[in-house]
Amino acid sequence: MNKAKQILLKALSSPDSRLDVEKSRKLMNLKALDPLKPFYRTLDTKFYREGREIPLRIYFPDSESYQTAEAVQKGDMTDNIYPVLLYIHGGGFVTESVDSYSRVCRNLAKHTRHVVVAIDYPLAPEHRFPTQVEDCYAVAKAVFADRNLLNADPDSITIMGDSAGGNLTAAVTLMARDRGEFAPPRQILIYPCVNNNYRENNGFASLMENGQDYLLTRQNMADYLDYYQSSERDRENPYFAPLLAEDFTNLPKTLIITGEFDPLRDEGEAFAAKLAKGGNQVECHRIADGIHGFFLLETFHPAVKKTYEYINEFLETEGIQD
Template structure:
């Protein structure tokens, strides 16, 4: 179903404005008002990053898994989106609970620290610490080969960066990663090389202007923009990366950079699948399992997870 003229007018109006941190967080927090959350099969835990306590939440696919702590189930380690500035594990409750049920995986969601209070690389380091704890079996007793990294938007950025960092540090080796409309580049001005920034960067909720503001809030200094852990598309050597699924959205300013990352990963010898969700906007994954773009995405994700 294509976006009609009336919907485009509404989207353009909703796309207006700048990122104001506190009001953006308050608006995002409305997602946590979910009357169904009492029924989600979940429990809380924590890991540590150099003395800092990082909350993590475990979502179970069924009652039996809740009773036995997910024993025997594969795991999705999930990093939420929000421009590195907004959102939380609490706000993603419904998304992660549905993900666990629909994929028959234990989903582990990480409460990494947010910018601008905690700028790059703090949030990334929290995500890496959580991944290292999971792969070293300090959180759960499971086969590391049955762990998949996943994230949407800024969480997709963190997912890709964790995979690069894991390769460089040689402390663990992710087998799979799922990047959902990931933010991978460092420039959303008129100098961007990507057509999707120009085509979709003004009137489809997430704007190029807002992406630039998110980057400014996330970076510790302007030099961070050239760091591959900040912007994975800056990495010249993309060899030895996990088998990767990249989902992009047609009306998303980030569309082309996600697809470009897929091409570069494939050129570097990795196994990669790129799937563009037609007529979709950035952020659609958080709309709920009944939304047809989300259902389509889960069909693609489940095919990917079942491949050997």
């Protein structure tokens, strides 16, 4: 990484300050002000669990896929020939939304030729573990089993998430394996948060090497988990911290992307190693110069472009590159 970029990132990082939830949410929500949003092909729908509404937004790669989904929603059981990405956004369980991730999801639909279903799960600290995991699991189960939503072939569905969304993706696939109600064939984890401790040196070198000067700080991560947990006991639950799972067998084919200067780099790569040791098909790629959150940049950025190459190879699709 060049020196000028390193100096800028250090100036923007605040390693010792505690997380201000409202300030962080307002800052992240600025991304929802997207002038291109009216031109995206989307459908908004809702899922209900325990009397609560979970908004979903569906993004389409082209007009044909949009028209097919519209027909399914109206009760015409037209076969959906498009593969599906079920996307769970990041934000430390505390910030971000489907609105702030609109451009990311639109780019995913366009550049992978997949229909993208984005889950607007509730945020901490107003809602705490295991609400987010259970909500995402319930939506995933419906996408796999309910032909009235998209009429998608279960074998064509991939679950994907970044950061905290990577945590929830890994937790959902563990839960699906344990409960036996559906079987995701693939998962994609972008710089996932899969550990349970960021309060001190947790054994992973990247936390200390990259936990101060690269936007996401060790203090941020400690605060996020404090807001997410319902009690300290949660930290020993593998659905809270998937890296702690004792059984890594019979899990989906997995792609993990990490960033060279991400404090979560080493835990993501350790998670990949555990999946491989459990006998699963795993790919893990470290993106040079990648910091936490780089996937939210535009697709012409070298790190994002390289990530899309790995994603499309993993999905066995040609995709589209600018």
